[in-house]
Amino acid sequence: MSSSNSKEPARPQHRTHTDTTDQQQSVQRRSKSAEEIADAYADVADKLARWRQLDRLFAGRYRRRQFEHATGRVLDVACGTGRNFGYLSSASEVIGIDISNETLAHARGELDRLELDGTVQQMDAQALDFPDDSFDTVISSFSTCTFPDPISALHEMERVCTPGGEILLLEHRRSDATPLAWLQDWRANSHYEKNGCRLNHDPLETVEQAGIPVENASTAFFGLVTTIEATPR
């Protein structure tokens, strides 16, 4: 396992910007619609909910590290089955949104199970139905890989986050380990077709393209996982 933690946003070491852009574009050219993504997650919502222990084993430590200090009124964008809710002990209120009603049914159950003050709502991350500056912290995990237009979704996160608030992301990315990266590149198109997820994307590059200031970024687990802390402009 490799990990790094740095004030400098983490960067892959072994390829050029042009390589990244070419690989990402090959998938982005065929972006699925929000409805297609919702359908894809409707089909797997129950399976995802059953994988709670597995998720805790592999992603739990990253979720805890990234989200345990999320304070105040917290929005979880693309909350899925509510995996992050158990790590939001510093939040005063939790609002989760997702495009998939089927995953939200599990997220609602998770709010009840954890006895958290909060709600979940069906909503498109690219058109959040909240006024500007509504949340102290906006979090999102393993989501920018699935948004048809991740930059719009990031701009929406920025819009609804109060000035002085935080946008906290936990994402997967193209690995720093060459064999893993090749495997991701090889599977990228078929994985996107089947799951609507860009396996080899670069979330930090997307946040930078969105123009949102990045305060901190780190990578872990052979560079497959990244955490990003950003602040609204």
Ligand SMILES: C[S@@+](CC[C@H](N)C(=O)[O-])C[C@H]1O[C@@H](n2cnc3c(N)ncnc32)[C@H](O)[C@@H]1O
């Ligand atoms: C890989 S899952 C991650 C779920 C959850 N954040 C987690 O960490 O387990 C991606 C989620 O993004 C949601 N999603 C995809 N596109 C969306 C959109 N445009 N608006 C809201 N949610 C979306 C999917 O329905 C799915 O629940």
